[in-house]
Amino acid sequence: MTMRGGPPRMQQQPDGTARQSQVVTTFGPGAMVDLLTDAVLVGGLDFWSYDRNYAVPIINEPRLRDAIVERFRQLGRELSPDQPFRAPPVGNDREPSKFAGVQVLEFPHWFVCQNQRCRSLMRRDGLELKSHRYIHQCERTTKAECVPVRFVSACKRGHIDEFHWIAFVHAAQSKEPGKERCAAPSLTFEEGATGDFNDIRIVCACGANEKLNATYGLKLPCFGSRPWLGPEGKEACSESIRLLVRTASNSYFPQVVSALSIPDPSGDLQEKVRSVWDVVKSSTKELLQAFRQIDKVRIALRDFSDDEVLLAVSAIHEDKPITQGPIRTAEFIQLTSARPEAKGDLAPIGTDFFAREVRPKDGLPAGVAQLVVASKLREVVAQIGFTRLEPVSPDLQGEYDLGVETAALGLTTNWLPASEFRGEGVFIRFDEDAVRAWEEKPAVLKRGKQLLAGYEAWCGTLVDAEARKAAPPFPGVRFYMLHSLSHLLMSAISLECGYAASALRERIYCGPSHRDPTPMAAILLSTGTSGTEGTLGGLVEQGRQLRAHLQAAFDMGRLCSNDPVCATHSPEKDQAERFLEGAACHGCLFIAECSCERFNRYLDRSLVVPSIGHPAELAFFSQRP
Numbered sequence: 001m002t003m004r005g006g007p008p009r010m011q012q013q014p015d016g017t018a019r020q021s022q023v024v025t026t027f028g029p030g031a032m033v034d035l036l037t038d039a040v041l042v043g044g045l046d047f048w049s050y051d052r053n054y055a056v057p058i059i060n061e062p063r064l065r066d067a068i069v070e071r072f073r074q075l076g077r078e079l080s081p082d083q084p085f086r087a088p089p090v091g092n093d094r095e096p097s098k099f100a101g102v103q104v105l106e107f108p109h110w111f112v113c114q115n116q117r118c119r120s121l122m123r124r125d126g127l128e129l130k131s132h133r134y135i136h137q138c139e140r141t142t143k144a145e146c147v148p149v150r151f152v153s154a155c156k157r158g159h160i161d162e163f164h165w166i167a168f169v170h171a172a173q174s175k176e177p178g179k180e181r182c183a184a185p186s187l188t189f190e191e192g193a194t195g196d197f198n199d200i201r202i203v204c205a206c207g208a209n210e211k212l213n214a215t216y217g218l219k220l221p222c223f224g225s226r227p228w229l230g231p232e233g234k235e236a237c238s239e240s241i242r243l244l245v246r247t248a249s250n251s252y253f254p255q256v257v258s259a260l261s262i263p264d265p266s267g268d269l270q271e272k273v274r275s276v277w278d279v280v281k282s283s284t285k286e287l288l289q290a291f292r293q294i295d296k297v298r299i300a301l302r303d304f305s306d307d308e309v310l311l312a313v314s315a316i317h318e319d320k321p322i323t324q325g326p327i328r329t330a331e332f333i334q335l336t337s338a339r340p341e342a343k344g345d346l347a348p349i350g351t352d353f354f355a356r357e358v359r360p361k362d363g364l365p366a367g368v369a370q371l372v373v374a375s376k377l378r379e380v381v382a383q384i385g386f387t388r389l390e391p392v393s394p395d396l397q398g399e400y401d402l403g404v405e406t407a408a409l410g411l412t413t414n415w416l417p418a419s420e421f422r423g424e425g426v427f428i429r430f431d432e433d434a435v436r437a438w439e440e441k442p443a444v445l446k447r448g449k450q451l452l453a454g455y456e457a458w459c460g461t462l463v464d465a466e467a468r469k470a471a472p473p474f475p476g477v478r479f480y481m482l483h484s485l486s487h488l489l490m491s492a493i494s495l496e497c498g499y500a501a502s503a504l505r506e507r508i509y510c511g512p513s514h515r516d517p518t519p520m521a522a523i524l525l526s527t528g529t530s531g532t533e534g535t536l537g538g539l540v541e542q543g544r545q546l547r548a549h550l551q552a553a554f555d556m557g558r559l560c561s562n563d564p565v566c567a568t569h570s571p572e573k574d575q576a577e578r579f580l581e582g583a584a585c586h587g588c589l590f591i592a593e594c595s596c597e598r599f600n601r602y603l604d605r606s607l608v609v610p611s612i613g614h615p616a617e618l619a620f621f622s623q624r625p
Contacts, residue, residue: 021419023088029409030228031252037132039148040104044229045410047103057087059418061380064259085418112189115144121187154388155239158407161225182206215243253391261352261378262334272300273312326397332509335427338372352378365625367434372427373540382418393472423528426543430521443618448477454571458579479510481607486523488553498538502592550625557609560588567612
């Protein structure tokens with residue numbers, strides 16, 4: 001995919017490139033990107049251009065489509081019911097065209113002169129553009145290159161704008177009675193020897209100056225600027241802005257939802273019902289029994305119960321899809337229903353899903369109920385919005401509360417950017433009875449209260465009512481255990497399977513028995529890439545050696561290089577405000593954020609393996625598997 005400088009200029013040669021999958025996550029609409037010679041803001045969906053000589057790349061995934069379209073419809077937001085997902089446009093590096101790519105907007109417009117004797121802070125209007133670089137005339141005979149200032153302003157709703165440098169510097173001066181406002185501001189960006197934030201001072205030629213750390217206490221209004229949506233993107237906003245470093249990790253949190261492509265029996269049911277629609281369209285429970293005496297109805301519906309048929313008839317009348325249940329519950333049922341592996345089993349050509357249950361020769365470790373290897377997996381990932389400053393976490397089904405206001409991806413479009421990944425995976429289901437018995441242990445209940453207290457303390461830091469509304473419910477100790485074990489296993493398996501740790505991804509299936517009608521306790525570790533037909537089978541083969549990898553994970557988790565500080569950490573009343581993790585840090589559980597579903601939150605290895613300062617019964621694997 002190519003990135004092209006947005007209005008007013010549109011060159012033939014692209015300003016930069018990015019992988020398609022990155023445009024649905026890291027570099028999506030509204031994200032700030034540093035190109036070779038520019039700092040830019042990725043344009044919204046209205047500024048995506050597709051090559052006219054090729055069909056628009058539509059991505060189909062019925063389950064994900066049905067889940068998102070229906071929820072968007074309930075909120076009065078329009079989304080195409082037939083083709084809601086598109087892949088980002090693909091550019092041709094050999095023959096680049098201005099009609100294929102993503103327009104980007106130069107942002108910010110404030111620059112800092114790199115001459116150490118000058119350090120002027122000014123808008124780009126007063127600079128000379130030469131060879132795609134901005135030049136400042138410092139003195140009569142001295143010129144120096146300028147770089148974009150590394151600070152902008154943003155609010156929690158995703159709005160972003162230039163920081164109001166002139167108003168900030170003169171804020172104290174304007175409050176002094178009788179003191180005139182500066183008529184011709186000329187700013188200088190002064191940094192200390194270390195470049196530390198607390199040493200940065202903005203100075204005006206009139207004598208007004210202010211340290212940048214003074215922004216912490218300021219309540220500056222947000223003007224609702226959304227430059228990635230174009231000139232008409234501005235909207236009303238009641239939030240306050242905060243100073244934001246352009247390259248900071250909290251500058252962009254994409255909200256993505258995903259689904260595995262699994263067989264959809266409801267699609268076959270609807271097709272069969274439509275084939276005899278002239279007969280069954282007015283069916284009731286009693287009438288359907290009579291209709292089944294008709295040969296064509298009996299043959300078409302013989303594989304389906306009366307309740308299933310009536311549900312399909314109702315869905316067709318209401319023009320709604322027949323859902324297989326929540327996204328992850330349907331996947332869990334499909335994976336746990338996998339047939340036992342037989343000799344000579346090969347995935348059919350062109351299939352998107354092929355999974356088989358495996359029984360290792362040495363048996364399954366205690367606490368593990370089922371092992372499934374999937375040699376064929378297809379996952380579709382779609383972006384529905386994004387936030388800045390604070391992430392919004394999904395629920396246990398991997399879905400977001402769409403009622404919470406997030407930044408829009410486009411103004412006039414009725415589709416969402418998406419990408420598809422093909423690869424392989426290993427599914428591990430834990431024994432529900434063993435998990436439930438572990439949850440009821442006194443040590444686990446006590447630790448659960450500490451984790452819940454930390455979660456409530458974290459919620460207390462969200463002073464904004466909208467942010468509190470967006471906060472997901474406390475996931476429970478079951479999720480903490482599954483999530484922590486997933487991280488340990490990814491680190492252990494990556495050493496043997498041939499894939500880097502950042503190439504593995506997790507998918508947690510957690511449905512506590514007291515909350516979910518389908519109790520779930522499983523993890524899916526997968527690897528895959530966009531634009532390829534699959535992987536080389538390394539992960540599937542390592543899945544067959546589950547016991548060895550669990551033993552390696554057990555050994556890795558028992559001791560951390562930061563112990564005993566890490567092991568004894570409690571999120572309850574934590575002075576460091578690490579409210580969402582227990583015994584977890586960069587030395588033991590944290591992994592690459594592209595691999596983790598929860599930004600390395602909700603982790604505690606003491607729930608998985610025995611650790612310093614905790615009783616052995618607290619760990620799900622109290623003994624080495």
